[in-house]
Amino acid sequence: MSRTVDLVVIGAGPVGENVADYAHQSGLSVVIVESELVGGECSYWACMPSKALIRSGAALRAAKRTGGAIPEDTALDPLKVLARRDSFTSDWSDDGQVEWLEGAGIELVRGHGRLTGEREVTVTAADGSTTVLTATHAVAVCTGSAALLPDIPGLSAVEPWTSREATGVQTLPASVAFLGGGVVAVELATAYRSLGVDVTLVARSGLLGNTEPFAGELVESSLRELGVTIVHASPTAVSRAADGAVTLEFDDRDAVTTAELVVATGRTPRTDDLGLETLGLEPGVWIEVDDQLLAHGSDWLYAVGDVNHRALLTHQGKYQARAAGAVIAARANGADVDTSPWSDHAATADHRAVPQVVFSEPEVAAVGLTAAQAEAAGIDHRVVDYDLGGIAGSSLHADGYTGQARMVVDEERGVIIGMTFVGQDVAELVHAATIAVVGEVPLHRLWHAVPSYPTMSEIWLRLLETYRSGA
Structure with a gap:
C-alpha cells in the first residue's frame, strides 16, 4: 500500500500526538506511525506509572507528619498500590488513546516506520506487510529514547530490568538494586522502599548531579532514613546465580547481592533502526535541530522530544511539539515563520528555562x-x-x-x-x-x-x- 499526506509523524507518544494535532488543526492531513502502544513511554512505562507508585508512599508519610493524625505503624497495601498504578496505564491498553486520535482526525498506521527516501517512510506491520507513506511537506521523528546499559562486564548477560520493567512490575521482588544516581533511580528507589522492598542504590558519586548540590544531599539523607542502602562506587562486574540472584562486584568494597537489578544510568536515542543512513545521517545518534525543531541540513525532517537531546522531559517534548506542529503547518500553508526567540515557532525555553520535578523524598x-x-x-x-x-x-x-x-x-x-x-x-x-x-x-x-x-x-x-x- 502507499499513501500521500501532508505530514508523517513517527512515534505516537505525547510528543508525536501533539505535533500531529497542532499541524492537523491548521488544516494538514496527518498520518502517525506507532510500533507499540499509542501514548508512548510516558503513559505506560514512565511518568504516569512511576508517579502512581510513588504517590501512595508520599501521602502516607505526609499524613504521619501531622501530629499523630494516623498511627505510626500504618503501612501501605502493595497490591492496592499496584492496582492503582494499573488503572493509570489502562492495564496497558491504548484503546482510549486510539479513540482520541480518531476523534482528532489523525490517521494511525501501526508498525515500525523507517525513512526510506526523501519525505518517505516505509511502515512494516507485525504481519510483514508494508505501507509506504509519502509526505508532501514534512516528516517528524518523535521516537523518544530508551534505557542506556553501561559497559560493565556481565551486565547484559544478567538481563537487568530497566525503568520499563520496574514501573510495570506485577510481583514485587524481596530486594532490588538500582544502578544510577539520577532521577529515575532516585524516584523508583523511593517507590520500592515505600512498598516494603529492600533497596540498594548504587551511584558512582552524589545523587541528582545536575541539580544544586544541596538537593542531592537532602534526598540522599532522606533515602537513608527510609532504609535505602546507598553505595557510592562503580561495579566492576555483574553476574546472576542459578537461583536468580544478581551480584554486583566492586574493587574496593564488598559485593552487593540482590533479587533484581534495575539499570537507570541514562538514555539513548531510538534512532538505530530509523533509516537515518538513507539521508546521510548516522544511525543510533541524537538528531540535532534548530529552535524550530528542523534537523540540521534538512528542509523537511523534524526531530521532536527526547530524540533531539535538548531536554529529556515529557512536558518539554510537548512544548517542542507545539512549536514544531505550528512551524510545519505555517510552512505548508505558505505563511511566515517567526524564528525570533519566544515566538510560537521557537522552542526558546529549552535553553535556559526548563522546569523539572523529581518526585523523590x-x-x-x-x-x-x-x-x-x-x-x-x-x-x-x-x-x-x-x-x-x-x-x-x-x-x-x-x-x-x-x-x-x-x-x-x-x-x-x-x-x-x-x-x-x-x-x-x-x-x-x-x-x-x-x-x-x-x-x-x-x-x-x-x-x-x-x-x-x-x-x-x-x-x-x-x-x-x-x-x-x-x-
Whole structure:
C-alpha cells in the first residue's frame, strides 16, 4: 500500500500526538506511525506509572507528619498500590488513546516506520506487510529514547530490568538494586522502599548531579532514613546465580547481592533502526535541530522530544511539539515563520528555562540555571538561599519540615535565572518560578507579587527580603 499526506509523524507518544494535532488543526492531513502502544513511554512505562507508585508512599508519610493524625505503624497495601498504578496505564491498553486520535482526525498506521527516501517512510506491520507513506511537506521523528546499559562486564548477560520493567512490575521482588544516581533511580528507589522492598542504590558519586548540590544531599539523607542502602562506587562486574540472584562486584568494597537489578544510568536515542543512513545521517545518534525543531541540513525532517537531546522531559517534548506542529503547518500553508526567540515557532525555553520535578523524598523542583551553570555561562550572578522549613506554611504543612530554596539572580538585568526548591510537596511551587524566569520579571516588580499567608509560597517574600538586605 502507499499513501500521500501532508505530514508523517513517527512515534505516537505525547510528543508525536501533539505535533500531529497542532499541524492537523491548521488544516494538514496527518498520518502517525506507532510500533507499540499509542501514548508512548510516558503513559505506560514512565511518568504516569512511576508517579502512581510513588504517590501512595508520599501521602502516607505526609499524613504521619501531622501530629499523630494516623498511627505510626500504618503501612501501605502493595497490591492496592499496584492496582492503582494499573488503572493509570489502562492495564496497558491504548484503546482510549486510539479513540482520541480518531476523534482528532489523525490517521494511525501501526508498525515500525523507517525513512526510506526523501519525505518517505516505509511502515512494516507485525504481519510483514508494508505501507509506504509519502509526505508532501514534512516528516517528524518523535521516537523518544530508551534505557542506556553501561559497559560493565556481565551486565547484559544478567538481563537487568530497566525503568520499563520496574514501573510495570506485577510481583514485587524481596530486594532490588538500582544502578544510577539520577532521577529515575532516585524516584523508583523511593517507590520500592515505600512498598516494603529492600533497596540498594548504587551511584558512582552524589545523587541528582545536575541539580544544586544541596538537593542531592537532602534526598540522599532522606533515602537513608527510609532504609535505602546507598553505595557510592562503580561495579566492576555483574553476574546472576542459578537461583536468580544478581551480584554486583566492586574493587574496593564488598559485593552487593540482590533479587533484581534495575539499570537507570541514562538514555539513548531510538534512532538505530530509523533509516537515518538513507539521508546521510548516522544511525543510533541524537538528531540535532534548530529552535524550530528542523534537523540540521534538512528542509523537511523534524526531530521532536527526547530524540533531539535538548531536554529529556515529557512536558518539554510537548512544548517542542507545539512549536514544531505550528512551524510545519505555517510552512505548508505558505505563511511566515517567526524564528525570533519566544515566538510560537521557537522552542526558546529549552535553553535556559526548563522546569523539572523529581518526585523523590523530599521532592526537588527546579527551573532555569543552577549556580554552577550560571558561573560556567559567565553570568554575573548572585545566589540567595533560604531555609524552606522556616516558613509558617511549611511548619503547618508537616511537623519538622525540612527543606531549602535557592534563587539565582542575573545581577546585570535584575531578573531570576534559576530557582530550586527542595522539600515536601514543592512541585506546585515551581510554575511560579518558571513564569518569573520565562517572563524575565524584574525583582523590583516581583516584590509586589504578595504571597498568601500562611502558605509555603511565602518563601518568595523571604528570598526577596534576603536579596534586598544584601545578605
